[in-house]
Amino acid sequence: MFDLIQRLFGKDAACSKDVAKERLRLVLVHDRVNTSPQFMEGLKDDMIKVISNYMDINEKTMEVHFAQTEDSVALIANIPVNNMKRGNRIKE
């Protein structure tokens, strides 16, 4: 009923521009990743560099990809750890 009254007065529950913005945000995550071949490689390389400061990882079997649900995108990384470094060996 309230919804109907809102609609009568021209106020949709959600402004259509917010819907547009949200949809664009999600679609551009994919566009930007998929249209740049260096993107995933660059991301992977940088992740390996940073994580290797803390642990030995298996670079060959690591997997990085994006997963999308209805209203969000997540970066999923599956990185097998071979060995942890000792705390006092971690570079500043």
Place this chain on the structure above:
Amino acid sequence: MGEVIVITSGKGGVGKTTTTANLGTGFALLGKKVVLVDADIGLRNLDVVMGLENRIVYDLVDVVEGNCRLKQALIRDKRYETLYLLPAAQTRDKNAVNPEQMKQLCSELAQDFDIVIIDCPAGIEQGFKNAIAGASQAIIVTTPEVSAVRDADRIIGLLESEGKHNPKLIINRIRPNMVKKGDMMDIDDIIEILAIDLLGIIPDDDYIIISTNRGEPAVANPVSTASTAYKNIVRRLTGENVPLMKIEANNGFFNRLKKVFNF
């Protein structure tokens, strides 16, 4: 050496040609020597928008292939002393020219003109690559719609990978009433998404259609809102600091009444 600016968008129908015509005419009104280059080979339109379609003898492909000298292909706009058009070929396709030839052409034009504006075809293929090859600056035109903004984002990425950094954005056809109701993305929404510098906004204006019908760029009209918006953009491109145009919702009857009685 003049400046070479490409007007691009990815998506078709967002106003590249209209923007090219109006910015070019706007520069000419300031006394700058301007040449507009129609890079949309096979689908030329800048000539009709400018009202110069009856004066074409040679075209861009003729110049590139050496069938005529560059000066012979340039059409001088009789209404504006310093405005010229280099039309596209209509009977050829985009593969008639390559990026290297376009670079050469642009640098030749930049020696004679203060401003060279290239009207880029829609799409991201050969025609796009040709159009941007010789440009030192890129202007992206978009409208407040998901499809146009998405394509603009793609174009920003492609320009970046071709070494054309810091493109500037023009948001075309803003409808203040719809923005006010929350039914159209506003300037901040679009800038937030695309994350590039805003060069200007053009309100949706019926006068653009009227002026295109006549083949007279709207920028010469003193009352059109789009004309003012284009003039502002030209001034910004010359280095002037011009504040963004206020886009106010076109007042309905009640609002007009309010204004009249001041309550």
